[in-house]
Amino acid sequence: MMFRGRAVLTFVLLGMFASSILTLTIVGSPEGAVQTTSAAVSTAAPGGGLSKEDLKKLSTTYDLISSKYLSQVDHDKLMNGAIHGMVNALEDPFTSYMDAEEAKQFDDTIHSSFQGIGAEVSLENGKVTIVSPIKGSPAEKAGLRANDVILTVNGESLDGLTLTQAVVKIRGPKGTQAKLGVVRSGLTEAIEVIVVRDDIPVETVYGEMVNDTVGKIEIRQFATNTAVRFKEELSRLETKGMKALIIDVRNNPGGLLPVVVDISENFVAKGKPILQIEDRDGKRAPTLSNGAAAPKQLPVAVLINSGSASASEILAGVFKDTGLGKLVGEKTFGKGTVQMTFEKEMGDGSNIKMTTYKWLTPKGTWIHKTGIEPDVKVEQPAYYHVMPFSKKNELSTDANNDEVKSLQVMLEGLGYKPGRTDGYFSQQTAEALKQYQTSRSLPSTGAASIATMESLENDIINLLKSPDNDAQLQEAIRLLSQ
Numbered sequence: 128m129m130f131r132g133r134a135v136l137t138f139v140l141l142g143m144f145a146s147s148i149l150t151l152t153i154v155g156s157p158e159g160a161v162q163t164t165s166a167a168v169s170t171a172a173p174g175g176g177l178s179k180e181d182l183k184k185l186s187t188t189y190d191l192i193s194s195k196y197l198s199q200v201d202h203d204k205l206m207n208g209a210i211h212g213m214v215n216a217l218e219d220p221f222t223s224y225m226d227a228e229e230a231k232q233f234d235d236t237i238h239s240s241f242q243g244i245g246a247e248v249s250l251e252n253g254k255v256t257i258v259s260p261i262k263g264s265p266a267e268k269a270g271l272r273a274n275d276v277i278l279t280v281n282g283e284s285l286d287g288l289t290l291t292q293a294v295v296k297i298r299g300p301k302g303t304q305a306k307l308g309v310v311r312s313g314l315t316e317a318i319e320v321i322v323v324r325d326d327i328p329v330e331t332v333y334g335e336m337v338n339d340t341v342g343k344i345e346i347r348q349f350a351t352n353t354a355v356r357f358k359e360e361l362s363r364l365e366t367k368g369m370k371a372l373i374i375d376v377r378n379n380p381g382g383l384l385p386v387v388v389d390i391s392e393n394f395v396a397k398g399k400p401i402l403q404i405e406d407r408d409g410k411r412a413p414t415l416s417n418g419a420a421a422p423k424q425l426p427v428a429v430l431i432n433s434g435s436a437s438a439s440e441i442l443a444g445v446f447k448d449t450g451l452g453k454l455v456g457e458k459t460f461g462k463g464t465v466q467m468t469f470e471k472e473m474g475d476g477s478n479i480k481m482t483t484y485k486w487l488t489p490k491g492t493w494i495h496k497t498g499i500e501p502d503v504k505v506e507q508p509a510y511y512h513v514m515p516f517s518k519k520n521e522l523s524t525d526a527n528n529d530e531v532k533s534l535q536v537m538l539e540g541l542g543y544k545p546g547r548t549d550g551y552f553s554q555q556t557a558e559a560l561k562q563y564q565t566s567r568s569l570p571s572t573g574a575a576s577i578a579t580m581e582s583l584e585n586d587i588i589n590l591l592k593s594p595d596n597d598a599q600l601q602e603a604i605r606l607l608s609q
Contacts, residue, residue: 185209189205192205193205203226207224207226207477210224210477210479211224211289214479214481217482219464219482220249220250220251220256220290221249221462221464221466221480221482222466222479222480222481222482223250223289223290223291223479223480224289224477224478224479224480225291225477225478225479225480226477227475227476227477229291229292229295229477230470230476230477230478231476243265243298243324243325243327244264244265244266244269244271244297244305244322244324245260245261245263245264245265245266245267245325245327246258246259246260246261246264246266246267246271246380247259247261247380247381247436248277248290248293248294249290250289250290250293251276253286253287254276254277254278254285255276255277255278255285255288255290255293255297256274256275256276256277257271257272257273257274257275257276257277258273258380258434258436258460258462259273259378259379259380259433259434259435259436259460260272260273260378260434261327261347261348261378261379261380262345262347262377262378262379263347264325264327265322265323265324265325266322267378268588269320269321269322269515270320270513270514270515271307271309271320271322272311272433272434272512273378273432273433273434273436273460274311274312274433275309275310275311276309276310276311277293277297277307277308277309278308278309278310278317279306279307279308279317280293280296280297280305280306280307280308281296281304281305281306282306283296298324299324300324301324301325301326302323302324302325303323303324304321304322304323304324305321305322305323305324306319306320306321307319307320307321307322309514311514314514314529314532315528315529316528316529318514318515318517318529318530319517319519320514320515320517330347330356331346331347331348331349331350331352331353331356332344332345332346332347332353332356332357332359332360333345333347333360334360334361334363334364335364336364336367336368336369337373337594337600337604338604338608339368340368340369340370340371340608341369341370341371341372341373341604341607341608342364342365342367342369342371342372342373343372343373343374343375343600344357344360344361344364344372344373344374344375345375346374346375346376346379346390346439346442347378347379348379348380348381348382349379349381349382349383349386349387349390349438349439350382350383350386351383351386353382353383353386353390354385354386354389354390357390357393358393361393361423369425370425370426371425371426371427371428371607371608372425372426372427372428372607373427373428373429373430373600373603373604373607374427374428374429374430374442374452375429375430375600376429376430376431376435376439376442376443377430377431377432377434377435377456377599378432378434378435379434379435379436379438379439380434380436380437380439381436381437381438381439381440381462382437382438383438384438384441384465384486386438387438387439387441387442388401388402388414388416388441390442391416391418391441391442391445392416392417392418392419392422393418393422393423394418394422394423394425394427394445394446394449394451394452395416395418395422395445395449395451396416396418396419396420396421396422397415397416397417397418397419397420397422398415398416399415399416399449399489400413400414400415400416400489401413401414401415401416401441401445401489402414402441402444402445402486402487402488402489403486403487403488403489403491404465404484404485404486404487405484405485405486405487405493406483406484407483407484411487411491413489426452426607427446427451427452427453428452428453428454428455428603428606428607429442429443429446429452429453429454429455430455430456430599430600430603431443431454431455431456431457431458431459431499431501432456432457432459432507432599433457433458433459433460433498434460435456435459435460436459436460436461436462437460437462439459440459440460440461440462440463440494440498440499441486441488443459443499444488444489444492444494444499445488445489447488447499447502448488448489448490448492449489453502453503453606454499454500454501454502454503455501455502455503455505455599455602455603455606456501456503456504456505456599457501457504457505457506457599458498458499458500458501459494459498459499460498461494461495461496461497461498461499462494462495463485463486463487463493463494463495463496464482464484464485464486464495465482465483465484465485465486466480466481466482466483467480467481467483468480468481469481503602503606505598505599505602506598507597507598507599508540508596508598509536509539509540509548510536510537510539510540510587510590510591511591513533513536513537513540513587514529514530514533515533515584516530516533516534516575516580516583516584517530518577518580518581521574521575521576521577522534522552522574522575522580523552523557523573523574523575524552524553524554524556524557524573524574525551525552526551526552527550527551527552528550529550531550531551531552531556532548532549532550534552534556534560534575534580534583535547535548535549535550535556536548537583537584537586537587538556538559538560538563538583540587540590541563541583541586541587541590543559543560543562543563544559545559545560546559557573557574558573560573560574560575560579561573563579563583564579567579567582567586569582
């Protein structure tokens with residue numbers, strides 16, 4: 128979540144740059160977003176500022192480089208480098224500097240259509256790290272997951288770049304390919320993942336009845352109209368006989384603070400806290416519900432996973448702390464800070480996006496870097512997390528690598544018995560693959576050709592689409608149907 132001037136923004140790598148991979152959404156105002164936090168957010172400049180000695184040191188360094196360095200150095204490059212250095216010294220992945228050109232690209236996307244790969248990113252330890260892929264996005268379809276690290280784009284390294292610079296490398300027109308070099312925890316080597324950039328659906332809310340009495344509302348991000356759409360779907364499902372509700376915020380990277388507050392007000396009684404805001408001095412102020420005195424009394428289960436971040440965690444924290452519902456799934460991402468962008472202060476078209484305060488759950492828990500634990504822990508089948516094939520080489524017996532591990536996990540998920548899932552292509556793995564190939568009218572060689580890999584990936588995608596295979600969803604249904 129982010130404040131920008133008098134507007135609230137969200138970094139969404141669907142996003143952040145439209146007609147590319149990242150996008151930024153804008154709505155409301157800080158005053159409207161956090162109605163009771165004016166005392167909690169300090170805008171005073173730090174005491175002291177730069178001394179004459181500091182200014183002299185900086186000026187001397189600039190003069191020495193300008194006059195003595197081996198080659199001519201551009202003035203703007205030096206200035207931007209100095210600012211980047213100060214910002215990077217904060218070691219905060221959510222604070223960054225954008226020069227005038229980058230800031231213009233950033234601003235131009237506010238009014239553009241959503242295009243890109245569909246995932247939010249941050250800069251963690253200097254590495255471009257996925258916070259969450261958007262559900263249904265090209266990134267998710269390509270198999271990208273929360274905490275995947277993007278090392279290269281179309282052969283170009285992202286090492287040493289700012290987040291904004293990395294985004295420029297990744298973004299591009301709809302229909303073009305982004306060949307990403309990706310590292311995932313638990314794998315021994317990077318793999319190339321090809322993502323075809325596309326329009327990202329503007330719709331953020333999807334509602335359906337999962338049985339005669341249980342409804343499900345999926346929130347893919349907290350955008351401008353999400354709260355309105357949530358209320359519409361809530362009313363529609365109630366007319367269909369809904370007696371209990373599942374709210375699905377898995378792989379939802381967050382969004383606008385006033386929107387998640389608005390949605391929470393459907394369930395939190397007027398005057399009760401939804402979250403707290405804490406400033407740099409440790410002063411806290413609650414954001415209180417303006418909802419009804421007697422809000423919805425539906426039994427609620429909230430589906431969460433490691434891709435549930437920021438505003439999604441605010442919603443999860445509401446149900447966790449108030450006892451109004453149960454959290455089902457896996458621990459959330461852990462982003463408990465809010466950012467503001469400063470443009471007018473810079474005066475030259477550049478801006479700084481800076482972390483300015485923390486948000487905490489109603490009971491005062493700061494979930495940053497720790498996440499929120501579910502009340503009912505449910506892990507998905509292993510094939511939910513499998514990496515796609517690079518399809519560079521055929522896989523055959525005695526091979527031993529992460530791609531073979533993916534092959535084995537897929538075979539096992541489809542009901543075949545590879546004998547192991549450690550990445551060694553054994554004879555039993557070959558026999559299981561032959562059985563699979565025969566069932567799909569593929570040449571029964573026991574080696575994984577590109578055609579076999581594509582068939583396996585398509586079959587896994589079909590498994591993922593079936594609600595019956597969604598262990599977390601099924602547990603939530605069982606919980607609410609008792």
